[in-house]
Amino acid sequence: MTPALFALNGVTKRYAGRPALGPLTLGVPAGQTTVLIGPSGCGKSTLLRLLIGLVEPDAGTVAFDGTVVGPATARAVRLRTGYVIQDGGLFPHLTARGNVTLMAHHLGWDVARVTARVRELADLTRFPTDGLDRLPHHLSGGQRQRVGLMRALMLDPDALLLDEPLGALDPLVRADLQTELRDIFRALGKTVVLVTHDLGEAAFFADRVVLLKDGRVVQDGSPAALWHRPADPFVTRFVQAQRGPQIPAEAP
Amino acid sequence: MTRPAIVAVVVASLAGCSPERPVAVGAKKFTESVILAELGARLAAGPGVTARRDDLGGTPALWLALTQGDIDAYPEYTGTITRQILQADPPDLAAALAAHGVRISKPLGFRNNYALGMRKDTAAAKGVRAISDLRRHPDLKLGFIHEFLDRPDGWPGVKRHYALPHANVQGMNHTLAYRSLVEGAIDVTEVYTTDGEIAQYDLLVLADDLDFFPAYEAVWLYRADLETRHPEVVARLRRLEGKISEEAMQTMNAEVQAKKADEGRVAGEFLFRELGVETAPAGPGLAARVLETTVEHLLLVVPSLAVAILVGVPLGVLAARRPRLGRVVLATTGVIQTIPSLALLLFMIPVMMWLVGQGTGAPPAVAALFLYSLLPIVRNTHTGLTGIAGSLRESAEALGLPGWAVLWRVELPLAAPTILAGVRTAAVINVGAATLGGFIGAGGYGEPILRGLDKFDIPLMLEGAIPAAVMALAAESVFGLTGRGFARRG
Numbered sequence: 001m002t003p004a005l006f007a008l009n010g011v012t013k014r015y016a017g018r019p020a021l022g023p024l025t026l027g028v029p030a031g032q033t034t035v036l037i038g039p040s041g042c043g044k045s046t047l048l049r050l051l052i053g054l055v056e057p058d059a060g061t062v063a064f065d066g067t068v069v070g071p072a073t074a075r076a077v078r079l080r081t082g083y084v085i086q087d088g089g090l091f092p093h094l095t096a097r098g099n100v101t102l103m104a105h106h107l108g109w110d111v112a113r114v115t116a117r118v119r120e121l122a123d124l125t126r127f128p129t130d131g132l133d134r135l136p137h138h139l140s141g142g143q144r145q146r147v148g149l150m151r152a153l154m155l156d157p158d159a160l161l162l163d164e165p166l167g168a169l170d171p172l173v174r175a176d177l178q179t180e181l182r183d184i185f186r187a188l189g190k191t192v193v194l195v196t197h198d199l200g201e202a203a204f205f206a207d208r209v210v211l212l213k214d215g216r217v218v219q220d221g222s223p224a225a226l227w228h229r230p231a232d233p234f235v236t237r238f239v240q241a242q243r244g245p246q247i248p249a250e251a252p
Numbered sequence: 253m254t255r256p257a258i259v260a261v262v263v264a265s266l267a268g269c270s271p272e273r274p275v276a277v278g279a280k281k282f283t284e285s286v287i288l289a290e291l292g293a294r295l296a297a298g299p300g301v302t303a304r305r306d307d308l309g310g311t312p313a314l315w316l317a318l319t320q321g322d323i324d325a326y327p328e329y330t331g332t333i334t335r336q337i338l339q340a341d342p343p344d345l346a347a348a349l350a351a352h353g354v355r356i357s358k359p360l361g362f363r364n365n366y367a368l369g370m371r372k373d374t375a376a377a378k379g380v381r382a383i384s385d386l387r388r389h390p391d392l393k394l395g396f397i398h399e400f401l402d403r404p405d406g407w408p409g410v411k412r413h414y415a416l417p418h419a420n421v422q423g424m425n426h427t428l429a430y431r432s433l434v435e436g437a438i439d440v441t442e443v444y445t446t447d448g449e450i451a452q453y454d455l456l457v458l459a460d461d462l463d464f465f466p467a468y469e470a471v472w473l474y475r476a477d478l479e480t481r482h483p484e485v486v487a488r489l490r491r492l493e494g495k496i497s498e499e500a501m502q503t504m505n506a507e508v509q510a511k512k513a514d515e516g517r518v519a520g521e522f523l524f525r526e527l528g529v530e531t532a533p534a535g536p537g538l539a540a541r542v543l544e545t546t547v548e549h550l551l552l553v554v555p556s557l558a559v560a561i562l563v564g565v566p567l568g569v570l571a572a573r574r575p576r577l578g579r580v581v582l583a584t585t586g587v588i589q590t591i592p593s594l595a596l597l598l599f600m601i602p603v604m605m606w607l608v609g610q611g612t613g614a615p616p617a618v619a620a621l622f623l624y625s626l627l628p629i630v631r632n633t634h635t636g637l638t639g640i641a642g643s644l645r646e647s648a649e650a651l652g653l654p655g656w657a658v659l660w661r662v663e664l665p666l667a668a669p670t671i672l673a674g675v676r677t678a679a680v681i682n683v684g685a686a687t688l689g690g691f692i693g694a695g696g697y698g699e700p701i702l703r704g705l706d707k708f709d710i711p712l713m714l715e716g717a718i719p720a721a722v723m724a725l726a727a728e729s730v731f732g733l734t735g736r737g738f739a740r741r742g
Binding site: 049052054075076078079081083085089090091092093094102103106151155 | 643644646647648649650651652653654657661662665666668
């Protein structure tokens with residue numbers, strides 16, 4: 001097995017006294033796509049936030065590349081990690097280019113380097129060049145998501161975290177973007193952690209699926225194992241709940 | 253404006269001093285005092301000496317300003333000195349004043365005694381000729397200026413001395429009291445015996461049959477150190493001793509009060525006629541006056557607003573970051589806003605006296621306006637920051653931006669339209685409230701408004717009111733346009 005880039009060890013998190021996650025011990029292997037899946041409120045988004053220190057655990061430790069993630073180290077971890085949320089989480093006062101280059105400017109990259117990197121990313125994500133100088137609300141949902149991805153990839157991070165990245169898109173755009181995203185993940189070979197509640201999407205992306213329920217791991221393995229070797233009745237119910245369209249027979 | 257420039261303006265306006273300070277002649281807020289101060293300021297100016305008139309309010313404010321050195325001289329009345337200022341009748345008035353570092357000139361010539369006045373027809377109908385006759389008519393309505401209501405040589409003294417029974421007594425502005433008397437809204441008011449209105453409205457001055465009112469001879473009070481700093485100014489002021497007759501004063505009062513003549517022109521003509529002294533012709537023309545008050549007004553508004561932004565935005569950020577502290581900050585600025593603006597202005601006089609050693613003029617006005625402008629800026633900064641979606645702040649943090657950069661690059665730009673709306677509100681409040689600076693000699697549009705109220709001179713009031721409204725609208729649209737620019741981008 002490849003070494004874990006992220007490692008959670010005995011992590012628990014409570015919100016307003018109620019347990020939200022854990023105790024949880026989990027490794028995220030480098031260079032693979034791990035999908036966190038589960039019903040709403042299962043703790044999958046909290047887990048993602050824990051990885052880059054947006055949320056601090058009440059007990060246990062989170063480590064990135066061997067370093068414990070805490071207030072002192074979180075910034076360094078974030079610079080090596082891209083983070084994409086639903087609808088891109090774009091800053092409405094900045095153009096697409098402004099969003100993508102914000103951090104590079106902050107770090108003092110020179111103009112030529114920034115320009116070259118933006119062109120490279122626009123090619124990779126197939127984002128139209130004339131859209132770069134538009135504000136987010138003048139872009140389509142799919143374009144916003146591409147900008148969010150470009151922003152996350154700008155510093156060429158080791159890992160990419162995505163929280164329901166395609167949740168706000170209509171089915172056709174979503175299907176196209178899923179294909180493109182998977183191609184990008186494969187081309188870049190980065191460590192990817194993706195959160196979704198859609199089993200089809202999970203199976204499409206995942207090298208490995210982690211199914212969560214009430215803040216605990218119910219099953220951790222290949223997508224196929226969820227169908228063929230469910231760990232408990234909840235997994236079976238969860239798998240069966242995701243149904244495809246049922247087409248009634250045509251009247252004669 | 254660049255930041256150093258703003259700081260320079262603030263420091264200059266707070267310090268309020270130039271290398272060679274002009275000689276300041278104070279005036280109380282009524283026509284005769286203004287004319288006398290104008291005479292004084294015109295006489296005081298000479299080679300190497302500039303002089304100006306400061307309209308400051310009532311006797312306590314003038315006395316304080318004189319003893320603290322904000323003004324160098326002002327016209328006063330002997331009766332006021334003994335009854336109100338010293339509250340004693342010392343055998344040697346000059347020695348008693350010298351103990352306060354103040355000198356007194358010889359009488360200027362006329363007396364301006366307090367007296368009570370009525371319409372002749374009302375007085376005839378009631379059979380009133382002297383103050384003691386009022387005792388038989390407890391139903392008469394009395395109206396006095398606030399100062400007269402408080403002074404021991406005013407209404408409280410008269411009431412006790414004559415055992416007057418009247419309970420229906422209102423406080424009002426001097427000019428308003430005359431108009432109320434003429435229109436029959438009140439029956440008795442206090443008059444100064446040199447008032448132009450006595451002749452203008454043909455009023456009856458009630459005889460002081462039990463000899464309550466002392467003599468009020470006009471004199472100069474000036475600082476003892478003026479004699480060492482500018483002996484020639486003292487000599488020039490004292491040229492008026494014995495030169496102003498009662499009729500001359502009444503005529504000048506009537507010219508300004510009834511005919512709305514400019515007090516500077518009236519004073520200049522008198523000096524030429526009586527002393528052969530030629531001073532600057534009339535005052536400056538309308539355009540020059542408006543320009544001058546506009547500059548003065550801007551010197552109140554711009555520094556106070558600039559400091560309010562520099563302090564208010566960080567306070568708003570603090571309030572948004574620390575909710576518990578934020579409640580205290582918002583409540584405090586809210587309480588300041590509920591203080592009546594005039595009260596806040598007067599409260600700033602001792603505070604600024606203590607802080608920068610100048611209790612009149614621009615510093616207390618700028619300080620009060622600064623406090624008054626805080627709330628909209630603090631509240632809108634707080635609202636703008638707390639209204640930002642949590643996902644955006646999280647996205648900024650997830651990028652790896654440090655806390656201050658999240659604030660500077662993401663949160664403040666997102667909150668900018670709301671903050672600007674707060675600044676706009678503050679600017680409009682500020683421009684309006686700055687007119688109250690006229691009460692404490694801070695200049696600006698309040699000056700003509702208050703002089704106009706005193707003289708009941710509507711064009712003069714509008715000379716301050718219209719530019720003030722224009723400036724408020726200008727501030728509104730400048731910040732409105734900037735705000736819309738932000739909104740379009742965001």
